[in-house]
Amino acid sequence: MSDESALHAPGRLDAIVGTGLAAAPDPMFDRFARIVSRVLNVPVALVSLVEESRQVFPGACGLAEPWAGRRETPLSHSFCQHVVLTSKPLIVTDARTDERVVGNLAITDLSVVGYAGMPLTDAEGNVLGSLCAIDSQPRDWTPDELELLADLAETCSDGLRSRIATRRERAAQARERLAGAAADRGRLLLRASVALAGTSTVTDVVGTVRELVTGSLDPDYVGVSLLDPGGRVSLESGATLPARVAARWDNYSRAATTPSALAVSTGAAVLLPDRDAVAARAPDAVATFAEMGWQAGASVPLPGPHGPIGALTFVWKQPYVLDEAEQAVLAALAGYVSRAVQRAEYLYSREQVAALLQRSMLSDLPDAAPFELAARYEPAVRGEHVGGDWYDAVRLPGNHLALVVGDVAGHDMRAAARMGQLRSMLRAYLADRQEPPSVLLRRLDNAMQTLGDRTMTTAVLAYVQPHEAGYRLQWANAGHPAPLLVEADGTVSPLAGRDVLLGVQRRSSRTDHTRVLPPGATVLLYTDGLIETRTDVIDERKRQLREALRDLATAPLPELLDKILARFAAGDHEDDIAMLAIRSPLT
Structure with missing residues (x-):
C-alpha cells in the first residue's frame, strides 16, 4: 500500500467515523491530553484523528487560538499524518531542520518544534491518528518519556476501540430494531390486507x-x-x-x-x-x-x-x-x-337491491279462509342475501287454493332472476289452465327445455280442494323434499311421491298424488336449506324436524314457522330457506 493510499483506506476511515468523534472536545480524550502534558511537561498535547483532508482533535491541552476553538487543522498543518502513513511513531527533535517535516505550516502557525507522536489504532490495526506531545522548543525525547507516551497511546487506543465497539453494537441493535419494526409493519399490512378483505360492513x-x-x-x-x-x-x-x-x-x-x-x-x-x-x-x-x-x-x-x-x-x-x-x-x-x-x-x-328484488318476487299471501296460511323466507347468511328459493299461493276459481314451493340452484342474483321467470310462468299456467299439478309442472319443464334453460330446479305444486270428506290435497313433486303432514294430535308423516327435477330431461312423466286433510291438520312445504348442512346427517335433521313439528302441531302457524326457523336456521346457515304452511279448519 502506498503512503498516500493509507490516508484513504476505507477501513481506516470507517473506523474514524465509528468513533463518533469529530472536531469537538470529548471529556475522556481531553483528559488523556492533560495527562500527557503534565507527565511529559510539554505545553501542548493532542489526541489527533487524521481524516482524508484534515485532522481533528477530540482531545487537546494547551492549544492556542484559533485552533483551540476550531479543534481541527488542514493536513498542511499535520505532523500526525506521518504516523498514519508509516504506521510508526514519529519522533522529531527540531522540526525546523528535520527533512520529514520541514516546511510544514504547523511549525510557524502552531509553534510546533519538538514533536513525539504515537500511533492510535483500532482493533484491526488501522492507524487512526496519534497521541502526541508538542514542545515549542527543540526537545531531546528520552527513552522513558517515549515509553510512557507509548503506554498512554495504547490506553488511549483501548478507549477508541471500546467506543467503536459500543457504537457498532448500538448500531447493530438499532438495525435490528429497525428491521424488527419494518417486519412488524410488513406483518401489520399483510394482516390488514387479509383481515380487511373479509369485512362486509x-x-x-x-x-x-x-x-x-x-x-x-x-x-x-x-x-x-x-x-x-x-x-x-x-x-x-x-x-x-x-x-x-x-x-x-x-x-x-x-x-x-x-x-x-x-x-x-x-x-x-x-x-x-x-x-x-x-x-x-x-x-x-x-x-x-x-x-x-x-x-x-x-x-x-x-x-x-x-x-x-x-x-x-x-x-x-x-x-x-x-x-x-x-x-x-x-x-x-x-x-x-x-x-x-x-x-x-x-x-x-x-x-338492498337483492332484498327489494326478493320481496317483489315473494308475493303477498291471498285470503285463504277458511284455512290458516303463513310463509317465511330466510336468505343464506353468505352470498348476496337473495336466492332461488320461493313460495307462492294463488286463489283459484271453485274455492281452490294453489300452493307452490320451489328451489332454483344457487343463492345469488342470477338464481333469483331465474326463479322469478319460473314463478311467473307457473303463475300464468295456474291462472289460465285448470289442469292437475303434474300437467302444469310438465308444461313448465317443457317451457324450460324449449327456452334453453337447463337450470336444475325442484318444486312442489299442490292444490287444496273441497272434498266430500272435507278437503283434499293434490300434489306433484319435481325432485323436491317431501311436504310434511302434521295432524292435530301431533302425528307427522311425509307426503311421499317424487318425480325427476325440472330442467333435466324433456317430456318427463309426472304423477299426481292425493290425500284427504284431517280437521286441524297442517301441511308444511319447505326447501332443502331447512334440513341440509355440511356437517349434519340429513336423515337425523329430518327426524329432528318431525319431532319439532309434533310439539308445535296446534301452535298458530306464524309461531310454528318462527320457531322452526329459530331452531333449524339459526346462525350460519348456508342455503336459502322458504316455507309455506297451510292448516285445515277444525270443522
Missing part, C-alpha cells in the same frame, strides 16, 4: 382496523369518516366514543377544521404531534381533544376513484411524532381501508 372495517393497530401504533381512538352524498363528513366510528362526542361529529361540513375534514379537503396527511399543532391546524377539534384527554393525532385521506372518500384518523393521549416509516404504513393502511369501505358499500347496495 363499515362497522366491520372500523373494528378490524382497531384490532390491527393495537400493540403497534397503539392509538387511543381509531376513527373512520366518510363523505356522504351531500359532501358532508359523516362519522362512522361513533360507537366507540361517548354519546355526546359522537353526536357532535355525527355529520358536519367538510369546511370544518378537524383532522378528518382537513385530510378529506386537502387530500394529504394531517399530522398533529402535540396540542400546539392541534390548536394551530385543527382549531375546531381543540375542545374535543381537551375533553377526551387527547394530545396528538394523525388523519390520512381514504383514496377513491375521483378523490378522497373519507379519512382514517388516529389519536393518542400523549404527544406522538410519526416517523416516515409509520406515515407510509398509515398511507398503505388507508388504501386497504378505502377498498374495504367501498366494497362494503357496494355489498350493502347489492343487498
